[in-house]
Amino acid sequence: MLFSSTIFIFYFLPITLVIYYAIPERYLRARNGVLLAASLIFYSWGEPVYVFLMIYSAFLNYFSALQVRREQHEGGTGKKNLLFAVVMNLFILGFFKYYGFLMDTINDITGANIKYTALALPIGISFYTFQAMSYVIDVYRGTVGPQKNFFRFALYLSLFPQLIAGPIVRYRDVAEELEDRTHSLEDFGAGSMRFVFGLGKKIILANNLGALYSSITALPDGQVSVLTYWIGILAYTFQIYFDFSGYSDMAIGLGRMMGFHFMENFNYPYISKSITEFWRRWHMSLSSWFREYVYIPLGGNRVTVPRHILNLLIVWSLTGLWHGANWNFIMWGTYFGVLLILEKYVYGSRIEKLPAWGQHLYTMVIVIISWVFFSITDIGQALEYLKTMFFMGGHPVANIKTLYFLRTSLVLLGASALCSTPVVLEKFKKLADRYPRWSIAVMAGVFVLSVAYLVFGSYNPFLYFRF
Amino acid sequence: MNIKKNMKRNTNTETNTDNTKGNSRTIEMTTAEKGALVIKVVLVAVLLLFLFFVYRGNSAKDVPVKDIETALVKQTNIEKIMEPCGDRDLLQFMGLDYRDYDSYVYYKTSEALGVDELLIVKVKNKSDLTGVEDAVDKRVSSQITKFDSYGPSQVRELNNAIIEKKGKYLFYCTAKSPEKYEEVFRDAI
Numbered sequence: 001m002l003f004s005s006t007i008f009i010f011y012f013l014p015i016t017l018v019i020y021y022a023i024p025e026r027y028l029r030a031r032n033g034v035l036l037a038a039s040l041i042f043y044s045w046g047e048p049v050y051v052f053l054m055i056y057s058a059f060l061n062y063f064s065a066l067q068v069r070r071e072q073h074e075g076g077t078g079k080k081n082l083l084f085a086v087v088m089n090l091f092i093l094g095f096f097k098y099y100g101f102l103m104d105t106i107n108d109i110t111g112a113n114i115k116y117t118a119l120a121l122p123i124g125i126s127f128y129t130f131q132a133m134s135y136v137i138d139v140y141r142g143t144v145g146p147q148k149n150f151f152r153f154a155l156y157l158s159l160f161p162q163l164i165a166g167p168i169v170r171y172r173d174v175a176e177e178l179e180d181r182t183h184s185l186e187d188f189g190a191g192s193m194r195f196v197f198g199l200g201k202k203i204i205l206a207n208n209l210g211a212l213y214s215s216i217t218a219l220p221d222g223q224v225s226v227l228t229y230w231i232g233i234l235a236y237t238f239q240i241y242f243d244f245s246g247y248s249d250m251a252i253g254l255g256r257m258m259g260f261h262f263m264e265n266f267n268y269p270y271i272s273k274s275i276t277e278f279w280r281r282w283h284m285s286l287s288s289w290f291r292e293y294v295y296i297p298l299g300g301n302r303v304t305v306p307r308h309i310l311n312l313l314i315v316w317s318l319t320g321l322w323h324g325a326n327w328n329f330i331m332w333g334t335y336f337g338v339l340l341i342l343e344k345y346v347y348g349s350r351i352e353k354l355p356a357w358g359q360h361l362y363t364m365v366i367v368i369i370s371w372v373f374f375s376i377t378d379i380g381q382a383l384e385y386l387k388t389m390f391f392m393g394g395h396p397v398a399n400i401k402t403l404y405f406l407r408t409s410l411v412l413l414g415a416s417a418l419c420s421t422p423v424v425l426e427k428f429k430k431l432a433d434r435y436p437r438w439s440i441a442v443m444a445g446v447f448v449l450s451v452a453y454l455v456f457g458s459y460n461p462f463l464y465f466r467f
Numbered sequence: 468m469n470i471k472k473n474m475k476r477n478t479n480t481e482t483n484t485d486n487t488k489g490n491s492r493t494i495e496m497t498t499a500e501k502g503a504l505v506i507k508v509v510l511v512a513v514l515l516l517f518l519f520f521v522y523r524g525n526s527a528k529d530v531p532v533k534d535i536e537t538a539l540v541k542q543t544n545i546e547k548i549m550e551p552c553g554d555r556d557l558l559q560f561m562g563l564d565y566r567d568y569d570s571y572v573y574y575k576t577s578e579a580l581g582v583d584e585l586l587i588v589k590v591k592n593k594s595d596l597t598g599v600e601d602a603v604d605k606r607v608s609s610q611i612t613k614f615d616s617y618g619p620s621q622v623r624e625l626n627n628a629i630i631e632k633k634g635k636y637l638f639y640c641t642a643k644s645p646e647k648y649e650e651v652f653r654d655a656i
Binding site for chain 1: 543
């Protein structure tokens with residue numbers, strides 16, 4: 001089930017909220033029970049079989065954390081049990097996500113043509129597996145105590161607002177709220193507004209941008225031009241941001257409606273002045289996960305320069321691989337790894353001396369190029385797309401199609417550029433402070449428009465669903 | 468001297484006590500560890516069994532082909548590139564008789580020089596998949612032969628075609644980016 005679907009907005013969410021709030025606040029256990037049941041129903045909607053995998057994963061990690069603590073209590077290090085949990089989690093993730101990729105690679109290299117069955121990827125497996133691993137590692141490190149109540153832990157792992165596309169919520173960040181949280185009208189209101197904002201980003205902006213990008217990539221060779229391809233990838237650049245950050249907004253908003261405060265996942269990444277800054281603002285929960293559980297244990301930057309470079313390359317190729325089981329994602333991750341190394345050791349200081357617009361331009365060109373590798377899984381086709389963008393594909397600079405796309409999408413692209421800066425939200429907040437009724441009218445407008453698009457529009461993809 | 472002796476005696480006693488505690492702890496730990504080991508073995512066995520059944524059953528849900536088509540229309544721009552085709556087209560272009568199969572969805576470009584097409588067939592028995600796969604292979608080969616001498620971009624698309632079997636379904640797509648349709652198909656079942 002998607003947040004941006006009529007079933008969720010008009011049936012699932014209202015029913016869940018009514019039942020949840022019908023229970024008096026002092027019976028938090030019962031409220032948690034409602035949330036757990038709702039989360040499992042939400043997950044089984046699309047994955048009736050894989051809900052068992054999710055429950056299994058919850059038990060595996062719940063049990064492993066208790067064993068880690070028991071081992072430590074008895075004078076051991078807890079490493080054996082930690083290793084068991086990590087190996088099992090990675091095995092599950094590897095089997096579902098990377099088995100097909102591995103077989104394809106073996107077939108390509110050896111030409112063996114081994115037949116295998118491609119399995120459907122359980123929704124959200126990358127997110128909940130990473131959450132589960134962070135929990136066991138944190139218990140091992142002593143950062144957090146193990147959760148003794150299985151149902152409470154299962155709720156943490158399956159909590160429907162963040163289940164499918166994050167943010168990757170660490171257990172220690174919500175441990176207290178699982179046991180004791182307050183509900184207020186203010187939180188509910190702020191959460192609802194955040195949800196509507198996210199819905200608008202996803203439905204009004206991302207879906208239309210996606211349709212534009214799809215139309216451009218489907219153009220026959222004879223109608224392609226340099227500028228058209230730039231418009232296409234620019235549309236994708238905004239689409240992926242509004243799609244994913246919109247979903248994160250909805251997740252954070254839904255959490256807040258039920259008393260949870262999840263970490264922020266995006267902080268206007270497209271206003272960054274360097275790639276380093278971009279990654280401090282993009283998918284922050286994933287970046288901090290890799291920093292804390294891979295980069296720092298590898299030695300971080302407190303090592304020799306060659307080792308630091310190796311650490312960065314390892315972390316960034318893994319980040320790429322996390323996004324998808326394909327070479328283009330590994331290439332995408334490594335591309336950023338190399339650029340971060342260059343910024344750190346080669347030209348970072350020179351970039352800082354550029355005027356602000358130059359720094360923005362540098363960052364955006366690199367980011368836009370990266371989305372070519374991200375959006376086109378076939379590396380050959382991605383390179384063809386890039387060649388055309390940089391006048392090497394033998395296509396004209398512009399043609400009649402370019403004019404058509406420019407005329408029909410200029411407003412959309414302009415609005416997207418504006419909405420990817422803090423300006424719009426700041427203006428809205430000022431408006432809300434001065435004229436609260438107007439702000440409610442704006443939100444209602446966004447909601448109605450989004451629902452209209454949902455009901456009458458037919459194009460509603462979700463890019464991060466598969467991760 | 469006496470004080471020293473007493474201290475030594477006390478130390479011994481402490482050590483003995485520690486050893487005794489240590490032994491009993493060792494016995495307790497072994498029991499707890501044994502219990503944990505049994506649970507771990509059960510966990511591994513349950514996982515392997517689950518994976519075996521998922522893999523054997525191919526995890527494909529029994530989804531009506533119509534639902535897959537709805538997902539394709541909703542999540543891709545298929546309607547802009549191709550047009551839905553009927554029973555006669557299926558027979559004419561793919562050589563498949565719709566009556567032999569549970570259901571199907573077939574989209575094809577209307578452009579005279581286009582090769583874009585998408586076919587999803589749900590068979591009645593898994594053994595029927597081989598016949599459908601042969602028909603699709605034949606179609607791709609004949610299209611390549613047809614465009615070989617004058618349509619390099621069409622041939623590139625055809626060489627890049629995706630044919631995939633999953634459960635009782637066969638998915639075939641020739642398009643500029645067939646992966647995006649394949650992804651929707653995979654997500655749908």
